[in-house]
Amino acid sequence: xxxxxxxxxxxxxxxxxxxxxxxxxxxxxxxxxxxxxxxxxxxxxxxxxxxxxxxxxxxxxxxxxxxxxxxxxxxxxxxxxxxxxxxxxxxxxxxxxxxxxxxxxxxxxxxxxxxxxxxxxxxxxxxxxxxxxxxxxxxxxxxx
Amino acid sequence: xxxxxxxxxxxxxxxxxxxxxxxxxxxxxxxxxxxxxxxxxxxxxxxxxxxxxxxxxxxxxxxxxxxxxxxxxxxxxxxxxxxxxxxxxxxxxxxxxxxxxxxxxxxxxxxxxxxxxxxxxxxxxxxxxxxxxxxxxxxxxxxxxxxxxxxxxxxxxxxxxxxxxxxxxxxxxxxxxxxxxxxxxxxxxxxxxx
Numbered sequence: 001x002x003x004x005x006x007x008x009x010x011x012x013x014x015x016x017x018x019x020x021x022x023x024x025x026x027x028x029x030x031x032x033x034x035x036x037x038x039x040x041x042x043x044x045x046x047x048x049x050x051x052x053x054x055x056x057x058x059x060x061x062x063x064x065x066x067x068x069x070x071x072x073x074x075x076x077x078x079x080x081x082x083x084x085x086x087x088x089x090x091x092x093x094x095x096x097x098x099x100x101x102x103x104x105x106x107x108x109x110x111x112x113x114x115x116x117x118x119x120x121x122x123x124x125x126x127x128x129x130x131x132x133x134x135x136x137x138x139x140x141x142x143x144x
Numbered sequence: 145x146x147x148x149x150x151x152x153x154x155x156x157x158x159x160x161x162x163x164x165x166x167x168x169x170x171x172x173x174x175x176x177x178x179x180x181x182x183x184x185x186x187x188x189x190x191x192x193x194x195x196x197x198x199x200x201x202x203x204x205x206x207x208x209x210x211x212x213x214x215x216x217x218x219x220x221x222x223x224x225x226x227x228x229x230x231x232x233x234x235x236x237x238x239x240x241x242x243x244x245x246x247x248x249x250x251x252x253x254x255x256x257x258x259x260x261x262x263x264x265x266x267x268x269x270x271x272x273x274x275x276x277x278x279x280x281x282x283x284x285x286x287x288x289x290x291x292x293x294x295x296x297x298x299x300x301x302x303x304x305x306x307x308x309x310x311x312x313x314x315x316x317x318x319x320x321x322x323x324x325x326x327x328x329x330x331x332x333x334x335x336x337x338x
Binding site for chain 1: 172175176179180183184185187188191192200201204205208209212213265268269272273276287288291292294322323326
C-alpha cells in the first residue's frame with residue numbers, strides 16, 4: 001500500500017480538542033492560582049526577572065570592560081609601587097655613598113694633619129742635629 | 145483579493161499581539177483568547193503523538209498552564225507559536241518516555257474527534273496513524289511537525305534541538321519505516337481475510 005505526502009497530511013490534520021477545552025484550561029488556571037501552585041501573571045515582574053538575559057551581550061561587555069579597567073588600574077598601581085621601591089633603594093645607596101665619601105675625606109684630612117705634624121717634628125730634629133756643626137766652625141774660627 | 149488576505153493576516157497578527165500584551169498584564173479573557181487560538185495546534189500535536197485523547201487533553205492543558213506562568217517571557221505572537229510547539233513537543237517526548245502505553249488499544253477506545261472534511265481513504269489514514277504510533281519518539285515528532293504543522297527542517301531542528309541534517313535524515317528514515325509498516329499491516333489484513 002502506497003501513500004503520498006498528502007495522505008500523511010490528511011492523517012495528521014489538526015484535530016479540535018472539543019467543546020469546553022478553553023473553559024477547562026481556564027478553570028485549571030484558576031484552581032492552580034487558588035492553590036498557590038502558580039503565581040498570578042505579572043508581566044513587568046517577569047520581564048525584569050529575565051531582562052538580564054536579554055541584555056546578556058551588554059552585561060558581558062560591561063563585565064569585560066570592568067575587568068580590563070581593573071587590570072589596567074592594578075597594573076598602574078603596581079608599576080608605581082615598583083618605581084617608588086627603586087627610587088627608595090637608589091636614595092639609600094646615594095646616602096651610603098655620601099657617608100662613605102665624608103668618612104674618606106675626614107680620614108684624608110687626619111692623614112694630612114698627621115703628616116704635617118711629622119714634618120714639623122722632623123724639621124726640628126734636623127735643626128737640632130745641624131746646630132753642633134755650626135758651633136765647631138765658630139770655635140775653629142775663634143782659635144785661628 | 146490578495147490584499148484583502150494580507151490585511152486579514154495583519155489584523156489577525158495585531159489581534160494576537162494585543163491579546164498577548166493584555167494576557168501578560170493579567171487579563172484572563174485575553175489569555176482565554178490565546179488558548180482558543182492555539183488549542184487546535186497544541187492538542188493535535190499531543191494527540192497525534194500520544195494517540196490517546198484524554199492524555200493529549202491533559203498534556204495540552206498543562207502546556208497552557210505553563211504558558212500562563214511564562215507569559216512575561218513571550219515577546220510576540222510568532223514567538224508564542226514557536227514556544228507552544230517546542231514545549232508541546234518536549235512534553236510529548238517526556239510523556240512517551242514515562243508511560244508505556246497500549247497505543248493500538250487507545251486508538252480504538254478514543255472516539256475520533258470531529259473533522260471538517262471526510263477523509264479520502266479512512267482505512268489508509270487509520271493505518272498511517274497506527275504506523276506512526278510505533279515510530280520511535282523523535283522520528284514520530286519530526287513527522288508530526290513536518291506534516292501536521294508544515295514546518296521546514298530548519299524549524300523542526302530549532303524546535304527539537306537537533307541538527308538540520310539529522311532532521312532531514314530522520315524524516316527520510318521515518319517515511320521509509322511508515323511505508324514498510326503500512327505494507328506489513330496490509331499483509332496482516334490479507335492473512336486475516338484469507
